[in-house]
Amino acid sequence: MDLDVFVTAHRPEWDRLERLLRRGKRLTGQEADELVALYQRTATHLSLLQSSAPDPMLVGRLTQLVARARATVTGSRRSGWRDVVGFLTAGFPAAVYRSRRWWIPTALLSTALAVVIGLWIGSQPEVQAAIAAPEELRDLTRPGGGYETYYSSHPAASFAAQVWTNNAQAAAMCLVLGAFLGLPVIWVLFQNMLNLGVGIGLMADAGRLDTFLGLILPHGLLELTAVFVAAGTGLKLGWTVIDPGPRTRRAALAAEGRAALGMAIGLALVLFVSGVIEGFVTPSGLPTWARISIGVAAELAFLTYVFALGGRAARAGETGDLEQAGRSAVLPTAA
Known part of the structure; x- marks a missing residue:
């Protein structure tokens, strides 16, 4: 593409679109139709420039210009409770469901790694x-x-807030990185599994593995599932860089990145729970069986939420991406 020729040919249309946008609500019916046509053509021009001759x-x-025209043509849209409900009942569970082929193997392999590390350390x-002096281990x-006093070393509310913040940061790192x-x-995930494996190994060697599992399972089932989902999604995003599929790499990364966001x-809401x-x-002071039952119930509720609600939403076409009106144009539109 000869950029100078392209700009010379289409600059009058862009300038005209800008003048129409400045008029705002004072447009006549004919001018409004002209604005829509110019918006479509300018969106096409933008897509062509982005794909063949980018000039910052x-x-x-x-x-x-296209964003302003889109807002004028489609009208301003305010997010509200309907968006929140749609996200929680369709967008989020569908995104988790669509990533299941990444986070389920991630969960299985990571759990196996933690067990292997635990067996190795325990034996x-x-x-x-090398981990610590014998008296420190005792x-x-x-x-x-x-291991037991860790969970009661701070007031429950502040401890829950601290745990939530730390885990949300770890999940966000997996998604962003x-x-x-x-x-x-992989490194973040390995660090988490290493810590878990150390606890398993040391407590098993002390003959108190049942106590350790009674402390970990109530919250750990849901917490680790959230971490595995984040890690699997992050790995999926990384693979998109290597193999974007039928989409352009830019479009694929944009779509997967929006879903990851x-x-x-x-x-963060799951980790809050x-x-x-x-x-x-x-x-x-609840019995161990009661505490574990609460953890199992929370885990089953989340999995049901993902595979029932999310599966249905995914089959209906939900991807977890933004609605079409909120996305950038990635393909030329009809002029």
């Missing part, structure tokens, strides 16, 4: 000695020791 200043001007005294694993070919996601918000369980249920 020109693309920036046309992007702003290797020299590895345990303080961690004894009745009333570090996925664009770097997924490599940082929405998923970060949804997972697990944080409440960790802050109030895990250190409570």
Whole structure:
């Protein structure tokens, strides 16, 4: 494309569109029809420039022009409770459901890794000695020791808030860093599984694995599921960089990135629930079976939410992406 020729040929149309936009509501019927036609043509011009001859200043001007024209043509749209309900009942569960082929294997492999690490640490005294001194390990694993008092060391409300913040940050890191070919996601996930494996190994060696599982399972089932979903989605985003499929790499990354952003918000809500369980249920005086039952119920509720509600929404065409009106034009529109 000869950029100078292209600009010379179409600048009058862009200038005319800008003049019509300045008139606002004072447009006549004929001018309103002209504005719609110019908006469609300018959106086509923008797509052509983005795909074949990107010029930052020109693309920036046309992007702003198309956005203003879209707002004028479609009318301003305000988010409200309907958007929140739609996101929670369709967008978020559908996005999680669509990513299941990534996060389910991630969950299975990660859990297996944590178990292997735990078995290795539990059977290797020299590895345990490298982790901490024997007296420190005894303080961690004894009745009333570090692993048990951790969950009751702070007031429940502040502890739940702290846990929620930390876990939400970890999930967000997995989602955001996925664009770097997924490599940082693998590291974040490994660190989480390593910590879990160390706890399993040390408490198993002390003969108190049942106590450890009674402390981890109430909140850990839902918490780890959220982390696995975030990690799987991040890995999917990283794979999109390598293989965008039939879409252009830019369009594929934009769509998957928007879905990942929405998923970060949804997972923050899921982690809030697990944080409440960790802050109030895990250190409570309830019997172990009752605490674990609460954790299992929360996990089953989330999986039902994803596979029933999300599966139905995904089959109906929901992807978790923004509505069409909220997206940038990625393909030329009819002029």
